[in-house]
Amino acid sequence: MSQTLLRVTNLAKSFGWYTVFHNVNFILSTGEKAALVGPNGVGKSTLFRILAGLDEPTFGSVTYLSDRVTCGYLPQYPEFGPAATAVAVLSAEEAMLGAAARATAAEALARFGFSGADANLPAEHLSGGQKTRLALARIWLSLPDLLLLDEPTNHLDYEGIAWLEGFVRDYPHTVLVISHDRYFLNQVAGRILELSPNGITAYNGNYDNYRQQKEAAFQQQLRNYTNTQREIKRIEAAIDRQMRWFLAAHRRAGQHDFYRSKAKKGAQRAKATIKRLERLKERSVEKPKAQAAISLQLDQEQRTGNRVFLATDLGHAYSRPLFRHADFAILHGEKVGIIGPNGAGKTTLLRLLLGEEQPTWGNVWRTPSLRPGYLEQEMESLDLSATLLDGVLSLLPVRTPEGRQRTCYLLASFLFPQETWCKPLQALSYGERKRVALIRLLLCGYNVLVLDEPTNHLDLPAREKLEEALRAYDGTILVVSHDRYLIQNVCTKVLCIRDERIEVYPGTFNEYMNWRRAQEAVRHSRQRTT
Missing domain, CATH: 3.40.50.300 (P-loop containing nucleotide triphosphate hydrolases)
Known part of the structure; x- marks a missing residue:
């Protein structure tokens, strides 16, 4: 059974008066392959920087299994010196790691597809896909316990993405990835963490499983809301009937003690029903809202020739x-x-x-x-x-x-x-x-x-x-x-x-x-x- 690698508790991040997210709670297990998703601007990259120790949360904590846990972080836009070559970058990383290096720079160059010519190209002449592979090679030299990948499929072609899928699946430790590539998420993710301003919701399975579970949960919430509102209306109608019966019975009773007592009991039943209604309203939730999304409808085109x-x-x-x-x-x-x-x-x-x-x-x-x-x-x-x-x-x-x-x-x-x-x-x-x-x-x-x-x-x-x-x-x-x-x-x-x-x-x-x-x-x- 896998162990917990890190635990995130009540995490929040604000910039001045603006709160990006709060109440973020989740765990990652050793060897897990998970994905972090959410709309643009919700703070996914900010959360990654906090997990990597590059930024501080406004509130809450990130607790690792032990002090020896290592973390590798691939940002959306990896940076190298403009004149730095793949050979120089990886050789410098190997020297810095010393005995902690899990492989040599030459092994990393070969594994990540840098031929003799490409290995000596200045970083400013590398393609976006090559820069991503070079950044991954630099991280791979230390084989960290937690690998954080922020939009790693950016700039990669189909063959590059297929290679990355294999790399993530075969990676021996924990991987958490941010990606908008749904096909990629289907291939590599075993759990989806959806970030919103109010916290994180976890879904087991890949992207397709996440979409199905999210839609099923929304429909269940909608049914619960509809049933609660129907019950509220039924109780309100019952209260209305009881109160009308009480008022009519009170008028007819006059000074007759028996009928006055009977009317009083009707009023008590109405009060008990009102209290039941109040408790139900307290427990009821707001109507669930579908996630805000663009409304896109293409006008049907004017006919061209065949x-x-x-x-x-x-x-x-x-x-x-x-x-x-x-x-x-x-x-x-x-x-x-x-x-x-x-x-x-x-x-x-x-x-x-x-x-x-x-x-x-x-x-x-x-x-x-x-x-x-x-x-x-x-x-x-x-x-x-x-x-x-x-x-x-x-x-x-x-x-x-x-x-x-x-x-x-x-x-x-x-x-x-x-x-x-x-x-x-x-x-x-x-x-x-x-x-x-x-x-x-x-x-x-x-x-x-x-x-x-x-x-x-x-x-x-x-x-x-x-x-x-x-x-x-x-x-x-x-x-x-x-x-x-x-x-x-x-x-x-x-x-x-x-x-x-x-x-x-x-x-x-x-x-x-x-x-x-x-x-x-x-x-x-x-x-x-x-």
Whole structure:
């Protein structure tokens, strides 16, 4: 039976007058793999910093099993000196650990995929995924008893995330991870801790189990509330009948002692019922409220022709070829997921299809009725100096009262209270900016949606609402995403860029991956026979 590794008791954190969270209580066991979830801004990263000893709680305590328990913390954005190389970072960590190092820098380099060339690249030239792996390698050298991973799937491609899943599952000690990647959580989490401003609720199982249990608990609370309110109304009706009977009996009794006594007993019964009602109201709870989430409904598109894009012998290169000799069509109503490793050319393919770049080889035909709405990964089209309201209104060709009213409705639907509408966009978090970009997408009558990493920086409730809206949309969608949950549940066709070519598969993400594994098995079998 596993032992308790740490216990968190009545933890609270405030910044000035603002309380981020309070009444946080939970335990972690040795060897456990758990996930911390919650909406943006609820304090997940703050809680991690407290657990790692980098910040102090306002109230409460974090108690470890013993003084010898070690903790490794991977922040969202790992920092290294700009000129530091992977070799230098890991060698310095090995020297600092001394006899406590569980492996050598050379072993860490090999295990975490740093080849000779990559190992000597300055950190400023490493990709986001490489920086994440380097930070994990540095932590792995000490093999801490508790591993805290804050959004570790950021910047990782599918192969990188699959590698990370194996790393977390095989890690010999306790892991607590913050992630908005639902597929990843399904693969690695054995327990979900949901953080809210009022504490933590624990759910056994992975992400899907958590969603089912949370919905079942909400429905049970709603039934309990409904039954209690029904009982309150029944008792109030009984009190009303008893009081009316008492008043009528009291008037009829006059000076007759027998009837006056009978009326008095009726009044006592009414008083007892009133006390029962008061006790029931004291025990009753407020009506449970569903978690606040964005309200997202995509306008149904204006019909394009049956064929939206046609690529013929398409290819593109920068310093090296990304892909070549690609032939495919995208038809009206198709929802196409574009996948591939980092640097394969996914965003470039979107820009080629939209005509924002010219191909090195081949050509792209577009339907003359094309009106694409493009959500860029880095949201370059946002003017960060504009206010929230003006940043959305600027898309309208003419500012009419109706346009302003629809804009205000969308801002409220996306959980922007009116007091925030005058904030500059640069003061918003990345998640809030992503919501602004989605609002801008909804304001104009586009007939094709082109989305580059649309779930980046969105919390779990927002991702689910976006997924629902995309599933219900009747038009054509092209989406680049590392969110496998989104690709699987929305897309009906897959374009995979790998090995300088584009594979086209008419099916879901899971069907494509099964087909790909089958193809690789056949190829390996042929290699063995030859």
